[in-house]
Amino acid sequence: MTAEAPLAPALSYGRLIPVTVHFDDLDALGLLHNARYPLLVERAWTELWQDKGVRFEGDWAAAGDACNAVKEFRIGYEAPVTRPGGYAVHLWLDRLGTTGLTYGFRFCSADGTVTYARGSRVLVRLDAATLRPAPWSEEFRAAGRELLRPDA
Structure with a gap:
């Protein structure tokens, strides 16, 4: 397969995290x-x-906001990754609720210009004792607001 991956817009929100294949x-x-x-x-x-x-x-x-579970995961593949090496994952928040959040992602080239796959994941913050939904801390919410997509 030699399909061209679609170009991504300039990174104006979220974070680009390097990963290695x-x-x-x-x-x-x-x-x-x-x-x-x-x-x-x-x-x-x-x-x-x-x-x-x-x-x-x-x-x-003691995990606090790290005590969470995946409620939903969606992914669509746009172009094949055919080589090992350096790539990146572009992460952002689409929604930051009281007990849940939805984040978007793109699996992309290291510089973020080529998209190979994109998707979203819904997380729910849990109370460690009851495993029922619990509110995110204000510190987590402040950090999360920095990751919100502008048009979200």
């Missing part, structure tokens, strides 16, 4: 395996929030 991430046809995209997006998301002080260190009760 390794040779063993490719399938038998030499394409990035479809199951690797969510994994690479998750790693980028984790890095972004760790940079903002939100991290899970083994204790759900």
